[in-house]
Amino acid sequence: MAGTVKKIGILTAGGDCPGLNAAIRGVGKTAILKYGMKVYGFSSGYLGLINGEYRKLNEKSLSGILTLGGTILGTSREKPFKPQEYEEYIGSKPERILENYDRLGLDTLICIGGNGTMKTAGKLQGMGLNVIGVPKTIDNDVWGTDVTFGFDSAVNIATEAIDRMHTTANSHKRIMVVEVMGHHTGWLTLFSGVAGGGDVILVPEIEWKPEILKDYLLGRLDAGKPYSIVVVAEGIKIPKKGRKRKQESAGTAVATMIQELTGIETRETILGYIQRGGSPSPRDRMIATELGAYTAGMASNKEFGRMAAYKGYDLISVGLDEVAGKIKYVPREHPLIHHARSIDTCFGDGMPDIIRRKG
Structure with missing residues (x-):
């Protein structure tokens, strides 16, 4: 059907934490098995997106990773919009991201990460990419969600x-x-x-x-x-x-x-x-799996420019423009x-x- 989401990209950015592989699995398997999508994983966070380093993920490559710590895609703290770099290279990194996104023919990009990752995701959405965020961090400080995976394990x-x-x-x-x-x-x-x-x-x-x-x-x-x-x-x-x-x-x-x-x-x-480090707790495996599966559904429904989140026990989505630049402090x-x-x-x-x- 015209306009159907067929290709999605996934990346994990920022610091590693338990549950990243469970989230990759939740997004990828749901996208492949339920929605018939093609899934591509970018290496080393936004760095892989800049350099066009990716690989196609299938059900087999996503099996057996639920309990693994770290991330099979790798991660980095690359910030494509970092002011000094942006000024020096006249926006070349964001432009390369857009070129690689278009060259691969992606319909949406799934960004799994914390506060910095969501801020960058929001900027990419503003450039015209279709982006969806998935919150992770051991600090549990991503604004807009009651809980992030990685927190319980830590x-x-x-x-x-x-x-x-x-x-x-x-x-x-x-x-x-x-x-x-x-x-x-x-x-x-x-x-x-x-x-x-x-x-x-x-x-x-x-x-x-x-x-x-x-x-x-x-x-x-x-x-x-x-x-x-x-x-x-x-x-x-x-x-x-x-x-x-x-x-x-x-x-x-x-x-x-x-x-x-x-x-x-x-x-x-x-x-x-x-x-x-180490294997995620049972609770983090469930949270990451739920968020991942829900995110694949968001992609299918074209809920772009938003982040999957928890409100109590319910899964919801919030706008990336609401999340970016905010920190959830302990009251x-x-x-x-x-x-x-x-x-x-x-x-x-x-x-x-x-x-x-x-x-």
Whole structure:
């Protein structure tokens, strides 16, 4: 039938995370088996689209990848519209993308990625390409969707690490600081911190004070609790009194500050890239599969210039122009923060009600 979507391209861009292959599989298999489309996978994110590096995907090549970490297509942080490059090359990268899109005869391009990927996808849509976005990130900070795949797996990994910190902290009667990923938002830190029984949780969205942290930790010691777990997001601001040295991580800066203020032996652990690797959790496999299959349906229905998303348990789509340039921050009044405070978790912004230092 004239106007039917017959060819689609898929790419994965930005940082890797668990569930990317499950999403590729969800899009590709649904497109092939349900809608009879031809599917092409671009290598290394937008870089493959610029250089015309792609391969045709079929049902066989999409089998057996559901549980695999990483991405069979590869990824990169290439930003075709990056200002300095755009000025230097007079728009050659976007133009090459358009040429390769037209040369291959694509009817739509599926871009799987986080905030930066969605921003670029929106710009490509503005150039005349038919683009659909699929949200992924361990940070869960893509605006317009309640959840992204990759987040649940990272929460599981970080929580297991925090669990293990309890035993060594208790054995040595010391404070353990665990740094979790999250440059701008604290979703991963909040969820893993609560799940792992963190005594202190520091997120970028909540301003904290060293004095409050000091009083809380010494209060725990006075109350007969000889060790504490402090979970911090890598993107938290460090108050002037604990200003970190150049190239020093937030976890190291906080650990140094705590030991200086309390005199309690303190050690830090930086989880780093381990949070992004490995096989996706069952929940992330389901989320990625659902988003992928739904996206293939969006392509068939020509819902271009939009991103697949969750609203509660329902799958919806939102405009890429609404998503681009926005970040989904943790609300200060998030229910999980409220409930964590009720069990005496400290967020560094006020003295908890339960533990008080002895006079």
